[in-house]
Amino acid sequence: QEIVDDVLWNFEQHTIAIWSPVVRARKGTHAELFKQFVEQGYMSGRVNGHDADFEKPPTLDKNFRHDIDVRIDRFLLSKDRRHRTTEAVENALKLGGGALAVTSLRIPKKTLDAEGMTRPEHPEGTTISWSEDFACPEHGAFMPELSPRVFSFNSPLGACPECQGLGIQRQFNPDLIIDDTLTVANGCVLPWRQSMSPGWYKKLLKQVCEHYGISPNIPFGLLDEDAKDILLYGSGSTIIHFHFESDNGSVYKMNRPWEGIIA
Structure with a gap:
């Protein structure tokens, strides 16, 4: 619900598209994946940043890395459509492994009253990403949930994964x-x-x-x-x-x- 609240705060009265970033920098033709999308009712999305029809998907080179986003829903966002927004957000998170993105397709004609608070005015085409984890949905960088052990010199939890906090790397010569x-x-x-x-x-x-x-x-x-x-x-x-x-x-x-x- 926090993500839903944040989406409403940023994009209320915008016409939006909700995306699920299913594939990020993965090699393959992904032909079977496109079929699965259609079977689940998702007919369109983006492949490598370009609009794509999943019923007639582009032929991808298996030796190159690709990005695939599924368009979960497209609608005019408003508070009375909170249930639809929640459903779309949940579906996007489920399909995208805990990540989603929202793009403004059309901005409102007038700025909404935010009850004394400054509401962000995002231009048309703005995309904002969200994740259920402490992670970057674009690059995959991950951070464990914050706790005192993350900042302890005596705990591996917050240590550099390359050197395990030792400050050196041991390698064979x-x-x-x-x-x-x-x-x-x-x-x-x-x-x-x-x-x-x-x-x-x-x-x-x-x-x-x-x-x-x-x-x-x-x-x-x-x-x-x-x-x-x-x-x-x-x-x-x-x-x-x-x-x-x-x-x-x-x-x-x-x-x-x-x-x-x-x-």
Whole structure:
């Protein structure tokens, strides 16, 4: 109801559109999403800032990031339409994961009496966003609910998520892990040579090389940057088929992404 009150305060007597920001900077064609919108009764909206008919949606490149807003309702806002406003706000928040936006499509002809208070005079085209959370609906920045622990040096609640409040970041130094003069076949990963299962790790790495066509017989320092990046930091979501045969003849197989030397 606080959001409804705020919408009324800002846009009473404006003709408004209430939007639900369903997709923000996500890759994909989103074809199935458009079908779902139509099935739920939402026929129009905006795609990447442009008006769109969801029954005949634009063809989106799956490799690019897109923004999709659903138009929940459009009407002349007034106090006697509070029920309609509440329903539209609730639907927008539900569809948009707790966020919504309201745009003024047409401004009132005269300024309303705000009972001694200065009511904002928004020009036509003004858009204001709201969120149920302590979050920016445009960029996704999030803040936990305010409490004393947020400001405590001894609590992780308000700490920087990158350094966890330490003020420093600990990272692996590849130069201390890899001997650039050695090949994968000769055990270029120094810590693995001292592990209890050096053979296991060497087989893993060789099969990653085989999958990507990387030579295991070239010194690590002479490999191209893409090859080094895959070996060090993993294959992402790409599945690699690993298979191993023990000395007693038993075979073990697994299909999974390569996590990387620095996992």
